[in-house]
Amino acid sequence: MTQPETDPGVFRYVSVEKHILGLIESGSLKPGERIPSLRSLGARLGVSVSTINQAYLALERRGVVEARPKSGFFVRQGPGKRSPAPRPSTLPAKPPTTVNRGALIREVLDGMGRRDIVPLGVATTDLSLLPTRQMARLLAKTAGSDHVTGYEGVLGNLALRRQIAWRLAEAGIEARPEEIMVTSGAMEALYIAIRSVTRPGDNVAIAAPSYYCFLQLLENFGLRAVELPSHPDGGVRPQALAAALDRYSIAAIILTPNFNNPDGSRIPDAAKAEMAALAAGRGVPIIEDDVYGDLYFEGGRPRCLASFDTGGQVLHCSSFSKTLAPGFRVGYLLPGRYAAKAFEIKATTNVCCATPTQAAVAEYLAQGTFERHLRKTRAVLERQARMMEQRLLECFPEETRVTHPGGGTVLWIQMPPGVDSIRLFYEAKAKGIGVAPGNIFSSCDQFAGFLRVSYGNAWSPAVEGAVAELGRLARSQCDG
Structure with missing residues (x-):
């Protein structure tokens, strides 16, 4: 029996729950079968009986298992019901x-x-689920420093940009601190990216369905949407993007390759590489939103479109709002070959982001507990x-x-x-x-x-x- 993740940074009973659910989903435990006793599973996994009991009670509350007096816990008939995935858009391609x-x-x-x-x-x-108290303490600490009331540079806090560069390397993206711009959340990064590569009246390719704030930005900028069907089992297909590029004059592409909001789709790495090459060959920039990239459930950290980019054609946007401190509004942008225009827009929009929150996030990342x-x-x-x-x-x-x-x-x-x-x-x-x-x-x-x-x-x-x-x-x- 494969042991579950029991790292101190994970609630152990949650790991045991996940382990039992995996056995049920794989068919190793079938409806009506008795699941291992508290003591036997505890001994096998190296966790306490109380931890196993906590996991079993949580599974019982969810309706996955049932307790039978003097007999133990059993898999309920039909637990963990799965439905077919929602269907992608079946409408024929429409003009912008x-x-x-x-x-x-x-x-x-x-x-x-x-x-x-x-x-x-x-x-x-x-x-x-977030380190709220730790972030509050760090913010109080940074607020007491002498430079906290001063401006940061337009690109943002250097210590923070260094930390972001190290994290990007884990996603397969090589970036120097001077190539990174700190923004007020991912939304400002997207705002700057779209303004850097489009003009009113341009056509922009997006997934359907796609995050509604993308659509709001397009509406505010006077841009027109070319919708590409997104499939829950793999996102936008490269052939759909190629067909749209053949048919329409497209100024930019906006995608969330890792866990698209709202359909949760993840574009396979091979398809990401194909899309990056396709856009580069046509000279069309891709704006990548990767706010969910760190929130994967299985395997390693998924690669980004930017990791397949060789010519600065991908503008990579992300933030710490989903993983660390949403109220701090700390995001970032890799503008690639569009860095000069992005700098101009940032400098004439809000000059720079707040100093205290940037310093607090930089300090937190430097402590090494984020993973x-x-x-x-x-x-x-x-x-x-x-x-x-x-x-x-x-x-x-x-x-x-x-x-x-x-x-x-x-x-x-x-x-x-x-x-x-x-x-x-x-x-x-x-x-x-x-x-x-x-x-x-x-x-x-x-x-x-x-x-x-x-x-x-x-x-x-x-x-x-x-x-x-x-x-x-x-x-x-x-x-x-």
């Missing part, structure tokens, strides 16, 4: 489309930071993803399809015909539940029956109740 989603997007964003709703519509990592923190966070997020997936399938109408992502913080749900996600959004909002309706993830009305739900929030009775209520609301639309 003017984006007009701003009003509905503003209503969805209204749920950000609110404490009076269950925020399932915000793609975030729960603060309980241990990420291992713990990834383990808990994967557990929450599987719990949310299972509960959605239990509560929503038959024929509902839910993604099974390998990382990130969101699930993409395809509901049966007759369920309108915009109507569901307003009905849920009236019940104090935030969700993101499918239509805001496309410039065309092709995802009316889809919904994005975040599993980044800590699992709680409030979250479980919100999922049950969403399912009830969806079923009532089917019945009506």
Whole structure:
């Protein structure tokens, strides 16, 4: 029996849970079979009986196993239900489309930071999973230094840029500190990147579905979207990108290759290399959003498009908002060959980012505990993803399809015909539940029956109740 990850940076009972779920999903443990006793599994895995018991009780609460008096724990009939993946867009290719989603997007964003709703519509990592107290202490420490009230350079804090360069090397990207620009979150990085390579009226290729803030940026800049179907099992296909480049005059490409928001897709490395070569051959820049790259569940850190770039054609954007401190608004941009234009835009937008938060993040990264923190966070997020997936399938109408992502913080749900996600959004909002309706993830009305739900929030009775209520609301639309 393969032993689970029991690193001190990971909750051990979560590792045991993941281990048992893996045995069930692989068929090593079948419905109705008795799972190993507390003592035997504890001895085999080298963890305490209390840890095994905590994991088994958590699996029982999830409905995966059941306790039988004087007999032990058994795999329930039909646990860990998996649905087919939501279907990609099947609409024929359309000409470049003017984006007009701003009003509905503003209503969805209204749920950000609110404490009076269950925020399932915000793609975030729960603060309980982040080193909040440690970051607060570091911020207080840096705030007491003499230089904290002064400007940083336009490119940002040098110590922070050095730390980012070392982290980028782990993703296969070679970058010197002077090639990195610190931004106010990934959104500013995307803003600068898009402005650096486009002009009003240009066509921009994006995935469908795609993060709604990409669409909002295109709308604000007067750009038109060319939508490329994204498949949950591999993202945008290189052939779809090639066909679009052949058919239309495209000024830039925007992609989230690692765990696309909202469908959770990950583009295979071979396809990333093909896309990077394709864009380079056509002279078309690619803007890469990699905010979820560190939140993978299996294997090593996925490679980025920028790691296949040889001519500075990929503008790589990311941040620490999903992994460290969202309120610090610390992101970064590798502008590649467009560095001069990016510098000009940054210098004439907000000059530089806040000094204290940059210094605090630099200090945290220098301490060397970030990887241990990420291992713990990834383990808990994967557990929450599987719990949310299972509960959605239990509560929503038959024929509902839910993604099974390998990382990130969101699930993409395809509901049966007759369920309108915009109507569901307003009905849920009236019940104090935030969700993101499918239509805001496309410039065309092709995802009316889809919904994005975040599993980044800590699992709680409030979250479980919100999922049950969403399912009830969806079923009532089917019945009506």
